[in-house]
Amino acid sequence: MNLLTRIADIFGFLGHFPAYAIAYIVETLIVIIFGTVAVAGMVYLFRKYMARVQIRIGPNRVGKFGLLQVMADGLKLFQKESIMPSGRDDLAYKVAPVMVFIGLMMGFVFIPYGPLAWFGSLTVTHSDVSLVILFALIAIMPIGEILSGIASNNKYAMLGALRGVAKDISFEVPMMLSILSVVVMASANVTNPLDLNGIIQAQSIPFIILEPLGFIIFFISMIARASQSPFDMGESDSELVTGNTTEYSGLRFGMFYLGLFGTIFLGSMIVSIMYLGGYNGPEVGYLGFVWLLIKTMILVVITLTVWLSMPRVRIDKFVNFGWKILLPLSFIQLIAAGFLTLGGIA
């Protein structure tokens, strides 16, 4: 009995098919609300953590402990007039932030959340190729960033978008190869290694122990995917005003902002599913979701620490790093994964 069937039971009077259709919609809405709340929590956590690292206090005026600060900021952005540049490519300009936000939210739908107490499994949907779907969905977000850069009719936005593209293509290939080595390892034990659930079931030993190199490559790639501090070439706020988001204001800017923090949360979730065993842990049938959240939050704190302690890498250095270090390492990791699988260790 999972959450989906519980919701479908409530709408059971409509018949089998409509009840499940409505249940899917309701559960997707729940996931979108969860995603939005998680992203807002991420913004709060980031501001508070950054303040503590800098020996400050951080937001503490709006609400208890400043908990409503994010909501106040959101309302402020909502009220703002949306100022648009003249000479913009109108459709692309307006579609770009929505693309970033929707790509993020669709990513949240395919995550296997695992069971939680009375609710049962919280996973919305599963497919035999959910791994491929997930990475196809989060690959939509960079397109939004590139579109925003091109459509803004602004040189800084354009340069930011070009840098973003250079960054994206240099870490995507090692990232995909490290995913491939995970799939190779998982295929030894389960029949559906392209399913995220299958990957989690295959991790009686978490893959971080079996392939630490792959974990490092994938984690670096996920940090680069979120385009945060060491890899924020797309934004480059000290050189290009704010990169591809320069010409955006109000709610459209807010969508890019949520996209940044949401990608950190989603990326940490994906890393914990692929390498830390996802919802595996003691009392998995009862506390699975909690284990996933704990692992995610640890990775989020590590990610934020990376953000706060490292300066931006120069773009050519990062391209070198991607093609000359990460790519050979991920090939080595793939071969090692093959040997481990054939040797029967995995």
Added chain:
Amino acid sequence: MIEVKEIKTPRRIPFFGMVMGMVTVFKHAFQKPVTVQYPEKKDDQGDRFRYRIYLSTDDCVGCTLCEQVCPNLSITMMTHDKDNPRNKRKIYPSVNFGTCTVCRNCEEICPTDAIYLKDVFETSRTRNSFFYNPVELEKDEGDVIK
């Protein structure tokens, strides 16, 4: 020939410095914040901290030494009708706190200790109301109405 000593540097391990930097950053998160939430909590000042100038009109003899010693003309003498047998000319200092640099020369020079400074510092006022006449200088900061 001068022999240059080679300084032995430890061998650089890749990524080790980055990780140590991250550990340092993480440790900072557990330190006590240095921010003082000002209106609610007030930080301790030093024992010798002084800001606000007070005037005891009973002691002032109107010698104008404070006006002469003030380095940027913050103190000007002003007529104030008060029955003080020691101050026959009936002139007393008035202070513009907008320009006062708290050099404390006036306190030092005053022969009768009529001018003295206290550690009161919350004298925020709206614009152009930094000028304190002798009556206001004698009052506590809370009683001064501007």
